[in-house]
Every structure is written in C-alpha cells, then in structure tokens.
Amino acid sequence: xxxxxxxxxxxxxxxxxxxxxxxxxxxxxxxxxxxxxxxxxxxxxxxxxxxxxxxxxxxxxxxxxxxxxxxxxxxxxxxxxxxxxxxxxxxxxxxxxxxxxxxxxxxxxxxxxxxxx
Amino acid sequence: xxxxxxxxxxxxxxxxxxxxxxxxxxxxxxxxxxxxxxxxxxxxxxxxxxxxxxxxxxxxxxxxxxxxxxxxxxxxxxxxxxxxxxxxxxxxxxxxxxxxxxxxxxxxxxxxxxx
Numbered sequence: 001x002x003x004x005x006x007x008x009x010x011x012x013x014x015x016x017x018x019x020x021x022x023x024x025x026x027x028x029x030x031x032x033x034x035x036x037x038x039x040x041x042x043x044x045x046x047x048x049x050x051x052x053x054x055x056x057x058x059x060x061x062x063x064x065x066x067x068x069x070x071x072x073x074x075x076x077x078x079x080x081x082x083x084x085x086x087x088x089x090x091x092x093x094x095x096x097x098x099x100x101x102x103x104x105x106x107x108x109x110x111x112x113x114x115x116x117x
Numbered sequence: 118x119x120x121x122x123x124x125x126x127x128x129x130x131x132x133x134x135x136x137x138x139x140x141x142x143x144x145x146x147x148x149x150x151x152x153x154x155x156x157x158x159x160x161x162x163x164x165x166x167x168x169x170x171x172x173x174x175x176x177x178x179x180x181x182x183x184x185x186x187x188x189x190x191x192x193x194x195x196x197x198x199x200x201x202x203x204x205x206x207x208x209x210x211x212x213x214x215x216x217x218x219x220x221x222x223x224x225x226x227x228x229x230x231x232x
Contacts, residue, residue, distance in 0.1 A: 002164075032218055043208065043222045044162075091160055097218060104150065104218050108162035 003027050004096050006109035013084055014117055021079045021112045023094035029074035030096035034106060035067070038091045050077045084116045119144045121209050123223035130199045131231055137184070138194040138226045140209035146170075150212040151192040152220065153183065157205040165207075168192055199230045 003026040013019050023033055031052050036044040048058045048069050056069035066088075068080040077096075081088055091113050095106040120143040130136040142151065153165040168176045168183045176183045184193040196203055206227050210220040 034219070038160075043224050046219060049219065093160070093162065095162070104212055105152065105164055105167055106218075106220055107164060108154070111160040111162075113160070 002105075002107040004030075004094065004107050004109040006094055006112050008112060009110060010113040010115075012115045012117065015085050016083055019081045019084055019114060021081075021092055021094075021114075023077045023079070023096070023109050025075045025096045025107075028096075030077075031074060033071060033077040033094055033096045035069060035077075035079050036093045036095070038093060038111075040091075044093065047079075081114065084114070086116045089114055089116045119146070119149075119211055119213055119221045121211050121221055121223035123209055123226050125226045126224075127227045127229070129229050129231065130196075132199055132201060134199055135195060135197045136199055136228065138196070138207050138209075138228065140192045140194065140223060142190050142192060142209075142211050144190075144211065144213065146213050151183070151185070152210045152212070153181070153192075153194045154208045154210060155203075155205045156208060156225070162208070166194070196228075201230050201232065204228060204230045 005024045007022045033050040035047045038044050046059050047062045048056045050056045050069050050071040052071045052074050058064045071077040091111050093111040095108045097104050122141045149170045151168045155163045166176050166178045166181045166183050168185045175185050180197045182195045206225045208225045209223040
C-alpha cells in the first residue's frame, strides 16, 4: 500500500515552454501532497504544500506564478513549470500523506528529472 | 526552528556487517516525528522507519532499527546484516508538532556496502 506515482519520469524541453508533472496516489486518498526539488548531491527542498480543493502554500522564495500547483482531486496533484529556463532543470519529486498509519508519513513518488535546453 | 543534522557525508560497511547512521535534531516542539528515508541512485525516496517523540520503545522494521535517545536529541538508524542493495543515500527527517506535516530533511549520508 501507499504507492505514489509520477509522470513523466523524465522530460526534456526547450527554454520558454511549459511542462506539467503529475503526482498520483494510487491506492489511497491524499488530502495533502508536497512538491520538492532536489539538486545533484543535495537534500530535498520543499517547494509547496498542496491541499485538495484549495490553493497551494508555497515556501519562501518559490515563485508561485512560475510553479503552478493544482490539487484537483484526492489522488492527483500537478506541478506546472511555466516558461521553463535552464536554471529550472532539476529533479522534482512529490509526496503524499496517507496509508492510514496515523503518523503523517510521507510516501514519495519516483521523481521527475527535468532538463531545459 | 527545526533542524536535522547528519554529520557523516559518507559511510562504508562490509556486507553482512551492521552500520549506524547518525542523526541529531533540534526542536522546541514537545510532539514531533522522526523519519528515515533511503534514496537509491534511481532517485525514489523509500520510507524506512518512523519514531514518534512519545514512543517509549525504539522503532524497528526488519533489518532497520532506530536508536532514539530523546535526551541527546539523536535518532540514529541502525542497519543490521548489510546487503549490497543497501548502498544508497539515507536521509533523516523530522515532522513538527501536531498538525504540522512538513518535513525537514538532513543533508544525507551516502552508504556504500562492499562485498
């Protein structure tokens, strides 16, 4: 149980285009999902907290107009990187709280590697 | 503010040996949760073990155990009988008080298991 998927697993795009990344909880309902960014050889950096049916809460320094987050259902959250630039190239990983353990354990998706040319 | 410190950038262990990965934390919340995640080269973060601040006993999950010393604010991960597949990055993380679901991560420890 507590499986989270992400799509796509990797994407290459041209500078100036937008890219959408999907995060799905496959076997549980997730009222809260999180989006992280990870640079090579570094730890995870929380970008935003996504709650179903409400606006996402962004961390300080994260541009909400550049990283659009939508949590339309209890099993799907999307991150759209708008007008992507090479500096947006990174590993993006989502997580969802669920599994019924009552410990608020975050279960992570496999991540999406974004390369902007 | 909450903080997680992992002082070991890298650790080596021989197959079948036990290894301890260090983690210290700092928080003023009386209620908190501590997590360990494994990140292999594929990138996925795999949940390993959880310890609640009010749990009386150290958490165990198969070959993983958490050495929780509350007074020292440490939550070290012990991996017994290491396997080659244990080679990965390991992150310690903390969740704050009740209703506070965000995780704060440490910088990670890279574990290499040799034959």
